[in-house]
Amino acid sequence: MGGLSNAAYLFIVAVGLSLVFGALRVINMAHGSLYMIAAFVTVVVANRLGLALGFWVGLLAAVIVTGAVGVLIEIVVLRRVYREEHLIQLLGTYAVTLIVAGAVRIIFGSNYRTMSPPQLFSGSLSLAGYRYSVYSLFMIGAAIMIAVGVNLMLYRTALGRNIRAAVSDSELLSASGVNVARLFTTVFAIGAGLAALGGVIVAPSQAVGTSMDSDVLVLAFAISVIGGLGSIIGSAVGAVLVGEIYSFGLVNPYTNQFALAFVFIIMTAVLTIRPWGLFGRAEQ
Amino acid sequence: MLKVAGLNVRYGKSHVVFDLDLTVESGQMLALLGRNGAGKTTSLMGILGLLPGAQGRVAIDGADVSRWPAHRRAQSGLAYVPSGARCFPNLTVAENLEIAARRRAGSNGSSSTSSRGTSWTKERVYELFPKLGELQANMAGGLSGGERQMLAVGRALMSNPKVILMDEPTEGLAPVIVQSIGRLVLELKQTGVGILLAEQNHQMALKVADRAAFMEKGRIVDEMPAARAINSEVLHRILGV
Ligand SMILES: Nc1ncnc2c1ncn2[C@@H]1O[C@H](COP(=O)(O)OP(=O)(O)OP(=O)(O)O)[C@@H](O)[C@H]1O
Ligand SMILES: [Mg+2]
Numbered sequence: 001m002g003g004l005s006n007a008a009y010l011f012i013v014a015v016g017l018s019l020v021f022g023a024l025r026v027i028n029m030a031h032g033s034l035y036m037i038a039a040f041v042t043v044v045v046a047n048r049l050g051l052a053l054g055f056w057v058g059l060l061a062a063v064i065v066t067g068a069v070g071v072l073i074e075i076v077v078l079r080r081v082y083r084e085e086h087l088i089q090l091l092g093t094y095a096v097t098l099i100v101a102g103a104v105r106i107i108f109g110s111n112y113r114t115m116s117p118p119q120l121f122s123g124s125l126s127l128a129g130y131r132y133s134v135y136s137l138f139m140i141g142a143a144i145m146i147a148v149g150v151n152l153m154l155y156r157t158a159l160g161r162n163i164r165a166a167v168s169d170s171e172l173l174s175a176s177g178v179n180v181a182r183l184f185t186t187v188f189a190i191g192a193g194l195a196a197l198g199g200v201i202v203a204p205s206q207a208v209g210t211s212m213d214s215d216v217l218v219l220a221f222a223i224s225v226i227g228g229l230g231s232i233i234g235s236a237v238g239a240v241l242v243g244e245i246y247s248f249g250l251v252n253p254y255t256n257q258f259a260l261a262f263v264f265i266i267m268t269a270v271l272t273i274r275p276w277g278l279f280g281r282a283e284q
Numbered sequence: 285m286l287k288v289a290g291l292n293v294r295y296g297k298s299h300v301v302f303d304l305d306l307t308v309e310s311g312q313m314l315a316l317l318g319r320n321g322a323g324k325t326t327s328l329m330g331i332l333g334l335l336p337g338a339q340g341r342v343a344i345d346g347a348d349v350s351r352w353p354a355h356r357r358a359q360s361g362l363a364y365v366p367s368g369a370r371c372f373p374n375l376t377v378a379e380n381l382e383i384a385a386r387r388r389a390g391s392n393g394s395s396s397t398s399s400r401g402t403s404w405t406k407e408r409v410y411e412l413f414p415k416l417g418e419l420q421a422n423m424a425g426g427l428s429g430g431e432r433q434m435l436a437v438g439r440a441l442m443s444n445p446k447v448i449l450m451d452e453p454t455e456g457l458a459p460v461i462v463q464s465i466g467r468l469v470l471e472l473k474q475t476g477v478g479i480l481l482a483e484q485n486h487q488m489a490l491k492v493a494d495r496a497a498f499m500e501k502g503r504i505v506d507e508m509p510a511a512r513a514i515n516s517e518v519l520h521r522i523l524g525v
Contacts, residue, residue: 161379165372172370175332176384177358177443 005136007243008143016194022230032217033100038199055118070192228280291340318499324482361446373425
């Protein structure tokens with residue numbers, strides 16, 4: 001269960017990373033930073049407003065703040081590096097992670113912060129003889145809803161159709177009358193929104209601290225690579241795999257130092273057999 | 285209708301198209317003929333606004349669009365049939381058409397109000413190419429070359445363009461399909477659409493074109509009525525026929 005609720009927030013973060021890479025062909029190192037901003041905003045707002053409403057107002061505030069920061073990053077940084085090679089793109093978005101990390105320390109301080117789950121999802125529940133925290137069930141439900149929502153957006157809306165078209169040929173798309181620059185900003189904002197939702201949802205379940213940007217980025221990256229960058233199903237399967245392996249590693253006292261190593265062993269194994277990931281497509 | 289003046293295109297430091305001047309009138313077709321590497325594709329892409337290294341004046345219906353990004357040029361009436369029947373392979377046939385759907389941009393002078401100038405819809409494209417109707421739910425990536433070429437033409441029509449820029453639309457197609465594209469082009473001209481056709485295959489091009497421009501090493505070296513081009517010395521020299 002701990003594995004699945006970890007898989008839930010990791011999926012939400014990874015699917016955003018994967019969506020942005022699929023359409024924009026940029027690996028956004030700042031994705032974890034957006035997630036961290038959202039978690040801090042949620043904790044601060046929630047602890048100020050109390051159990052009943054705090055989480056929900058925090059959610060709204062976090063998505064708005066993170067979305068705005070995301071749009072700013074796309075316009076100021078990414079637009080300058082789309083045509084550059086991957087190394088330049090990595091350096092550009094890595095610079096953003098340093099700036100955000102510094103800003104978060106200045107604004108929120110470097111102490112860990114915690115919050116309780118919202119009233120609606122507090123307590124625990126027994127099912128088939130096991131006890132589950134209601135909040136971890138909520139995390140799983142939220143991840144499933146987001147998976148369905150992202151799928152509907154991609155396959156049932158004009159926006160989604162344009163995003164899929166941009167994945168295969170953005171030049172032809174602009175010659176067909178679609179404003180690709182605006183589309184990219186929209187995709188990046190959606191990606192930032194997904195990072196934010198991951199950060200909001202994780203906040204009541206873990207201590208919120210200044211290292212969570214790189215912690216989540218490493219795992220989300222592993223998930224996307226295992227599942228295949230750009231694939232939603234891949235992100236889901238990758239998240240369950242990584243969530244379970246990581247949790248298994250962590251709860252066992254003999255292996256908890258190596259939890260991350262387990263994840264990378266699996267990633268290496270997948271990459272050896274299928275370099276484009278379980279559900280990805282080989283390039284060219 | 286489409287007027288290009290002094291267009292120069294560079295890929296980085298290499299200068300590929302030099303001082304291109306051309307005009308495509310409403311209901312007329314200009315064939316841009318030249319050998320491999322002459323600069324035909326580069327010229328079309330420069331006119332469409334797809335190349336950052338393009339400089340010069342491009343006007344649609346008198347409006348200077350030289351500083352506009354590609355999508356705004358498309359919205360104001362330019363459509364593109366790229367070479368190699370390029371489509372969105374991971375989208376269905378229907379989605380490939382929907383993506384370009386657009387009502388005719390602004391008014392288009394008297395020519396567009398001719399009786400046949402009703403606007404293009406998916407249904408009309410399927411009437412024109414019944415095969416596409418049968419395949420509408422299929423992924424475009426799985427179509428044959430000829431089917432994808434029809435799709436590329438259909439997609440261009442869906443934007444109800446004023447001018448269509450076609451890049452070797454008959455390359456590798458069976459003679460029947462070449463003929464049907466030839467007929468379509470004649471019909472389009474009657475509805476007032478202007479066409480700029482880049483071709484190496486002068487046979488089909490000169491049959492349906494009104495004028496021909498000959499391109500060599502990135503420059504237009506001669507331009508004349510299509511009827512005269514068929515027996516011209518420049519045709520023999522440049523295309524080696
Ligand atoms: N992306 C590019 N970068 C650098 N040079 C290019 C690029 N694309 C084309 N060229 C060069 O520009 C010149 C013109 O190419 P272009 O594709 O426009 O010719 P074309 O007339 O369309 O030829 P074809 O009939 O083979 O399609 C060629 O010398 C080609 O090598
Ligand atoms: Mg060409």
